[in-house]
Amino acid sequence: MRLILSMLLLGGCVLSAAAQKYISEKSFVSFFSDASIEDIKAENTKSTSLLDLASQDIAFSMLIAEFKFDKKLMQQHFNEKYLESEKYPKSTFAGKVFGFSAGATGQQNVTVKGKLTIHGVAREVEVPGTMQMANGQIMADAKFSVKLEDYNVPRPQILWKNIAEQVEVTVSFTYKPYEK
Amino acid sequence: MKNSILFVALFLSLSAAAQDDLLQQLEATAEPSTQYMMQTFKSTRLVNSQTVESKSQGELEFIFAHRFGLINDGLYELFGLDQAFVRLGLEYGVTDRLGVGFGRNSVDKTMDVYGRYKLLRQSTGAKHMPITLTAFVNMAVETAPRNSDLPEPLSFEDRTSYTALALIARKFTDRFSLQLMPTLVHKNTVDRTLENNDQWALGAGGRYKVSRSIALTSEYYYRFDVPAESPYYNAFGVGVDIETGGHVFQLVLTNARGLTERAIFTETTGNLADGDLHFGFNVTRTFQLKKEK
Numbered sequence: 001m002r003l004i005l006s007m008l009l010l011g012g013c014v015l016s017a018a019a020q021k022y023i024s025e026k027s028f029v030s031f032f033s034d035a036s037i038e039d040i041k042a043e044n045t046k047s048t049s050l051l052d053l054a055s056q057d058i059a060f061s062m063l064i065a066e067f068k069f070d071k072k073l074m075q076q077h078f079n080e081k082y083l084e085s086e087k088y089p090k091s092t093f094a095g096k097v098f099g100f101s102a103g104a105t106g107q108q109n110v111t112v113k114g115k116l117t118i119h120g121v122a123r124e125v126e127v128p129g130t131m132q133m134a135n136g137q138i139m140a141d142a143k144f145s146v147k148l149e150d151y152n153v154p155r156p157q158i159l160w161k162n163i164a165e166q167v168e169v170t171v172s173f174t175y176k177p178y179e180k
Numbered sequence: 181m182k183n184s185i186l187f188v189a190l191f192l193s194l195s196a197a198a199q200d201d202l203l204q205q206l207e208a209t210a211e212p213s214t215q216y217m218m219q220t221f222k223s224t225r226l227v228n229s230q231t232v233e234s235k236s237q238g239e240l241e242f243i244f245a246h247r248f249g250l251i252n253d254g255l256y257e258l259f260g261l262d263q264a265f266v267r268l269g270l271e272y273g274v275t276d277r278l279g280v281g282f283g284r285n286s287v288d289k290t291m292d293v294y295g296r297y298k299l300l301r302q303s304t305g306a307k308h309m310p311i312t313l314t315a316f317v318n319m320a321v322e323t324a325p326r327n328s329d330l331p332e333p334l335s336f337e338d339r340t341s342y343t344a345l346a347l348i349a350r351k352f353t354d355r356f357s358l359q360l361m362p363t364l365v366h367k368n369t370v371d372r373t374l375e376n377n378d379q380w381a382l383g384a385g386g387r388y389k390v391s392r393s394i395a396l397t398s399e400y401y402y403r404f405d406v407p408a409e410s411p412y413y414n415a416f417g418v419g420v421d422i423e424t425g426g427h428v429f430q431l432v433l434t435n436a437r438g439l440t441e442r443a444i445f446t447e448t449t450g451n452l453a454d455g456d457l458h459f460g461f462n463v464t465r466t467f468q469l470k471k472e473k
Contacts, residue, residue, distance in 0.1 A: 050206040059203035065215060071468045072236035073426060080219045081392045086354060089215055094203040
């Protein structure tokens with residue numbers, strides 16, 4: 001009897017924890033770099049994210065090839081020569097969110113800490129952002145810069161000084177409850 | 181007792197998912213995707229031949245190609261630089277797979293129009309495809325010599341030839357790609373003692389990237405069923421590709437001086453055994469005319 005009770009309780013807790021999970025419904029990741037010759041920008045609307053409010057864990061995953069540029073040749077060079085997406089198809093993040101309370105209303109300032117992997121190189125990063133709970137959905141936004149050198153992403157040197165040392169990354173996600 | 185079980189259960193469920201587990205869960209939700217191989221070659225041209233590459237939708241490529249005279253003509257001809265055979269051309273990406281183009285080559289004052297279509301694209305992931313296959317067809321018209329200079333005028337049909345190429349390529353590693361090119365050239369009017377109306381050839385070529393922006397290329401065309409009297413040779417070429425942003429510079433050495441398919445595959449005049457080589461280059465510049473939205 002006690003065993004059944006504890007199993008029920010355990011099951012109940014696992015279920016309630018699962019209901020604390022949120023999955024990305026809409027996503028937008030872009031990067032921008034202003035350089036002397038021309039600005040570089042690209043957008044990815046196919047990235048995904050999972051957020052676990054109970055454990056504060058957060059994870060992101062995106063395909064490098066899904067970054068869309070205005071110039072397709074630039075997109076090909078970005079994939080083939082710089083991010084080497086055939087070798088490293090994905091960029092990921094796994095970490096924790098600090099400072100978010102699901103019960104509170106309005107925009108909250110949060111900090112996300114964890115492991116950012118780009119071009120096969122993983123680095124610990126800390127990024128400030130904002131989160132907001134509204135109508136059962138969570139909106140999360142962040143802006144940060146990434147130094148290409150940190151991730152062994154080469155910069156073109158001859159004739160084409162198009163890429164700056166740092167790129168500014170903008171992240172905007174909308175989450176909905178995730179049940180599984 | 182109940183309370184302690186509750187606490188233990190709560191604790192367990194809270195700590196169950198570590199960060200990396202969540203990432204793994206996230207990856208598990210991802211629908212399988214297909215990754216298409218990009219840039220099997222840097223350009224739509226290998227040395228003389230076409231490659232499987234086509235322009236992306238809305239891209240316009242301007243191609244400016246030169247083949248100089250024979251290097252072994254020596255100093256008097258400045259190693260061939262006193263002569264130049266030129267082809268100017270444009271190619272446009274109608275879709276990411278369909279390209280159309282035209283050009284004019286000074287050899288026989290030839291106008292050419294062509295189309296290419298990527299039938300298969302090398303990919304991994306959900307859809308696995310080991311090769312890229314592009315079909316290429318062109319029509320070329322020799323406008324020289326002028327009818328007014330001939331004792332008997334040539335008709336438009338007489339001056340026209342067609343080429344069909346199947347371009348089969350595989351990018352084996354990020355550095356190394358190989359391409360096979362079965363080729364058929366049909367000439368409406370020929371001297372049958374020297375050549376056939378239908379001429380088959382099989383080409384093979386490849387590239388090796390020595391750095392991110394520089395690659396070495398090579399190609400050779402073997403002709404089948406060549407009449408014994410034929411004054412022409414199999415076409416061969418080596419080159420260096422240098423890529424800088426929107427430009428690709430290809431410096432080449434080849435025994436072919438023509439820059440249209442008919443001239444390259446069936447009318448190559450340089451005899452490698454005699455060291456007949458031409459220096460030349462292809463320069464391409466890509467413009468994005470239409471943006472994807």
